[in-house]
Amino acid sequence: MPGIGRATEAGIGLARALINTSSLPLLLLDGELRIVSASRSFCAAFDVQPDQTDGRELGELGAGEWAIPELRALLESTLAGDLDAGPYETDLARADAETRRLIFNAQKVDYDTGTDVLMLVAISDVTDIRGADRRLVQLLFEKDDLLRERGVLLQEMQHRIANSLQIIASILMMKARSVSSEETREHLREAHDRVLSVAAVQQQLQTHLGDVEVGPYLTKLGESLGASMIRTSRALTLEVNADAALVSSHEAVSLGLIVTELVINALKHAFPDDADGRVVIGYAVDPAGWTLSVSDNGIGRPAASATTKVGLGTSVVEALARQLGARVAISDAGPGARIEIVHEGELRQSA
Numbered sequence: 001m002p003g004i005g006r007a008t009e010a011g012i013g014l015a016r017a018l019i020n021t022s023s024l025p026l027l028l029l030d031g032e033l034r035i036v037s038a039s040r041s042f043c044a045a046f047d048v049q050p051d052q053t054d055g056r057e058l059g060e061l062g063a064g065e066w067a068i069p070e071l072r073a074l075l076e077s078t079l080a081g082d083l084d085a086g087p088y089e090t091d092l093a094r095a096d097a098e099t100r101r102l103i104f105n106a107q108k109v110d111y112d113t114g115t116d117v118l119m120l121v122a123i124s125d126v127t128d129i130r131g132a133d134r135r136l137v138q139l140l141f142e143k144d145d146l147l148r149e150r151g152v153l154l155q156e157m158q159h160r161i162a163n164s165l166q167i168i169a170s171i172l173m174m175k176a177r178s179v180s181s182e183e184t185r186e187h188l189r190e191a192h193d194r195v196l197s198v199a200a201v202q203q204q205l206q207t208h209l210g211d212v213e214v215g216p217y218l219t220k221l222g223e224s225l226g227a228s229m230i231r232t233s234r235a236l237t238l239e240v241n242a243d244a245a246l247v248s249s250h251e252a253v254s255l256g257l258i259v260t261e262l263v264i265n266a267l268k269h270a271f272p273d274d275a276d277g278r279v280v281i282g283y284a285v286d287p288a289g290w291t292l293s294v295s296d297n298g299i300g301r302p303a304a305s306a307t308t309k310v311g312l313g314t315s316v317v318e319a320l321a322r323q324l325g326a327r328v329a330i331s332d333a334g335p336g337a338r339i340e341i342v343h344e345g346e347l348r349q350s351a
Helices: 009-020 040-045 069-080 127-178 182-205 214-229 249-269 312-323
Strands: 026-030 035-038 085-092 100-110 117-125 236-242 277-286 289-296 327-332 337-344
Touching: 009 026, 009 035, 026 040, 040 117, 069 085, 069 100, 069 117, 100 127, 127 182, 182 249, 214 236, 214 249, 214 277, 249 277, 249 289, 249 312, 249 337, 312 327, 312 337
Parallel strands: 236 277
Antiparallel strands: 026 035, 026 117, 085 100, 100 117, 277 289, 289 337, 327 337
């Protein structure tokens, strides 16, 4: 056989035995790129008869599909130099079978005599892996398309919700102006305020799909409430002091509804006769948990009596606090009142 005449028969026999024990398709080539030995796994993987391999060039196998010019050039450069070839990735296209994606790695085999040149070629079939990669990329593109579509649909839905809430609020206010019963008028106004509360929270959350930063969220919510609830003729200020923290969008909804309810209540009852004043929204965190607060410097809370009824606003705040696993604490602010929602537990800090 050309090119291997000086190689010992014992060495070639050992090489054949080692190659045949490999589950990876392997080829042993001589200095003229002829096949000395092909592993059983190579023959089985590529439908090559074992008796049709020895002494042939790689490009002569099959129907010529192994005659890949770039691969031959790579193998020749490996024989001529000291560098290993690979990984080299290419397609093996066969007329009667599926095109396979292969990776070739070639390494010269040194004999102690230094006179014979042999080269070991390892072949890895990565067809399934590359197919999975392509499917993954396709799925990622499809996911991006779905997310964009979802974003458009969500924006449209939020726009319609905002319009619907504004229409409902307007209808309630019109009804409140037209009824003669003061009690009914007050109920309609309370319903109007709560619709505005939901609308304000929905407006601030419409761009958030995941976690929400508490500080910016409460600041924008406060600005929205101030613009809609405080007339320009009144010297009332609404401030926000919030520590950095992250909450889920679900938690943010509850926090926003609580803040809106408490701010509306303060603006309605803490400053009679268009008195001046200040309302402060606070959110403080510490190792023990967090505290949401709304305080004012108004006239303070009326003294409790046996006939005092729990208002709807108080019931709403207490229900939302329970959803958050928190408790409500009410105290005098001297002057004014302070309502706190206290939660004890772990908190995620914002980046």
